[in-house]
Amino acid sequence: xxxxxxxxxxxxxxxxxxxxxxxxxxxxxxxxxxxxxxxxxxxxxxxxxxxxxxxxxxxxxxxxxxxxxxxxxxxxxxxxxxxxxxxxxxxxxxxxxxxxxxxxxxxxxxxxxxxxxxxxxxxxxxxxxxxxxxxxxxxxxxxxxxxxxxxxxxxxxxxxxxxxxxxxxxxxxxxxxxxxxxxxxxxxxxxxxxxxxxxxxxxxxxxxxxxxxxxxxxxxxxxxxxxxxxxxxxxxxxx
Numbered sequence: 551x552x553x554x555x556x557x558x559x560x561x562x563x564x565x566x567x568x569x570x571x572x573x574x575x576x577x578x579x580x581x582x583x584x585x586x587x588x589x590x591x592x593x594x595x596x597x598x599x600x601x602x603x604x605x606x607x608x609x610x611x612x613x614x615x616x617x618x619x620x621x622x623x624x625x626x627x628x629x630x631x632x633x634x635x636x637x638x639x640x641x642x643x644x645x646x647x648x649x650x651x652x653x654x655x656x657x658x659x660x661x662x663x664x665x666x667x668x669x670x671x672x673x674x675x676x677x678x679x680x681x682x683x684x685x686x687x688x689x690x691x692x693x694x695x696x697x698x699x700x701x702x703x704x705x706x707x708x709x710x711x712x713x714x715x716x717x718x719x720x721x722x723x724x725x726x727x728x729x730x731x732x733x734x735x736x737x738x739x740x741x742x743x744x745x746x747x748x749x750x751x752x753x754x755x756x757x758x759x760x761x762x763x764x765x766x767x768x769x770x771x772x773x774x775x776x777x778x779x780x781x782x783x784x785x786x787x788x789x
Contacts, residue, residue: 567684570611571595572602572628573646574620578671582615585673591680599623603631610637613683615676618647618658626661633662639719640709642683646671659762664723665749682750697732699788702775704729713771723748724767727760731776735788738779760784 569591571582576597583593594609596602600622606614614632618625625645632638644665645658655666665683667676697704703712709725711718720728726748731739739747741757749759764776764784777787 567613568592568594568609568611569613569615569680570602570606570609571615572597572599572620572625573615573617574598575617578617581673582671582676585677586680589677589680599625599628599631602628603635606632606638606641607635611641612687613642613644613680614638615644615646616663618645626657629658629661629663633721640722642687642722644679655756656758656762659759660766662721664721697729699732699735699786700775702732702771704732711771718770720767720770724763724770727763728767728771728776731784731786735786738782738785740783744783 569586571579571586571593572595573579573582574597579595579597583595586593594605594611596605598620602614602616603623616625616629616632620628623631625647629643629645632641632643642665643663644667645663646667646669647658648669658666665679667679695705695707697706701714704725705712706729709722711720711725711728727744730744730747741760744760745757760783764778768776775787777785779785
């Protein structure tokens with residue numbers, strides 16, 4: 551069943567969300583900005599990766615729609631550089647590309663992307679996906695405010711992780727994955743369960759996406775916190 555278009559009420563607070571559209575095709579930029587502005591988003595645009603880095607510094611977007619195939623600096627490299635900027639580490643980055651091979655998706659998530667959507671872009675589907683991002687971001691229910699376990703502190707309110715008192719920076723999806731697993735230590739979650747709870751039903755991503763994010767979390771907080779249950783999925787190790 552095709553996703554229905556998000557209603558104005560569903561995006562009542564979307565005017566507070568700033569979206570940067572990055573694509574070297576001016577027609578695509580015009581189409582996306584037109585539809586985004588109709589829903590109340592504030593937009594800015596850039597025609598290549600280098601320009602996107604400059605615009606993002608001043609605009610400080612909440613969400614970035616980022617094309618892959620661009621001159622000067624491609625979308626994967628741009629995504630990686632955006633994640634290195636402290637002011638943009640929490641921005642939600644959605645990769646837009648005509649290439650749908652699995653390796654392209656893995657490369658995007660490796661670079662720090664939160665989502666991946668294939669071209670040609672259908673505005674209604676994109677707006678529905680963005681509405682889901684806004685709803686999750688505005689959800690006041692975040693469970694316990696902080697989790698302290700095995701020298702690891704996960705502060706849901708500040709969106710911060712500390713290992714033995716040292717702050718570790720994680721992109722949103724990596725943080726959400728770690729916090730979700732840590733909230734139920736020793737409980738085993740399948741990849742499908744993690745995809746549904748972290749990415750939601752409005753986002754189509756491969757099971758491989760979970761593996762990529764687990765690997766990146768392990769690189770930052772250590773291998774021992776998240777345990778692989780062969781043939782099943784993952785659990786947070788509280789021992």
